[in-house]
């Protein structure tokens with residue numbers, strides 16, 4: 001079992017990578033990853049592209065809604081274009097993310113993780129076997145953004161201006177966009193969107209800004225290991241044109257090429273549970289390259305702490321019995337944050353194994 005350890009503070013990879021070594025330090029060597037894609041990438045399937053403006057303007061059950069339904073069923077991922085989020089705001093946020101990772105170490109230290117806390121700059125160490133710890137080739141900045149009262153006083157208020165202000169507006173825009181997409185997902189499934197929303201109330205949001213420095217041996221490391229997201233929905237912004245995000249489709253790793261002015265949307269584990277497995281979260285990972293740095297910003301939208309997570313009532317019938325248990329959000333995330341679970345499959349702990357294992 002691979003576990004995540006939040007108690008050890010990891011030094012900045014950006015600083016380490018400045019040393020210009022030719023072989024990566026042992027802790028970063030990842031020997032158990034699937035090989036990179038070999039074949040000519042034009043023959044690979046392309047992540048579906050969904051046009052939000054078409055979705056919002058077409059009649060009920062139009063072709064774009066069908067595309068959305070297929071994308072969620074077959075990929076658990078899609079690229080969203082014509083999303084309506086102000087382009088200037090997105091550009092400001094991209095610039096701010098670069099500036100955040102360009103801060104001096106002195107400034108970064110004020111925003112660094114504290115032992116046992118996953119928020120701030122830093123990453124967690126993975127315990128891959130009894131004697132082996134492993135690090136991913138990434139520096140992260142992770143922060144709870146909404147609702148505002150969950151923000152740590154030493155973090156959000158200390159993000160340098162003007163990025164802090166842009167992030168403030170971006171959080172709200174991302175929340176609105178998530179709600180729009182969730183409404184459309186409910187429509188595609190023939191559900192009442194209230195069914196989904198009831199389970200997460202006002203909703204919680206966190207963000208992870210990932211910085212992947214160039215790596216002298218990219219084939220020996222992994223930026224982010226294969227995982228599914230523990231959110232309801234994730235909105236990912238690929239900040240640069242550098243590729244890195246890969247999605248597992250029919251056993252193959254398919255690159256999600258950055259498209260101009262698009263967000264990558266992914267179905268999270270919580271959505272898989274709410275939809276009783278009709279839409280599934282999909283494994284994805286981030287690879288790195290030897291020449292260019294890469295930044296991505298993942299905005300995770302999830303249920304509010306006081307609610308519960310389980311298959312939506314309207315989707316559970318005698319023919320489609322619940323595949324997942326219903327648990328409180330607090331228990332769900334406490335289990336997740338403990339790190340004591342098989343890394344890629346936290347959702348498996350929620351699956352109903354047999355007829356005696358259901359219910360809350």
Ligand SMILES: O=C(O)CCC(=O)C(=O)O
Pocket residue numbers: 208210224229236244245284285286295296298
């Ligand atoms: O960097 C990427 O494109 C992937 C980011 C991601 O999967 C995450 O932050 O969970």
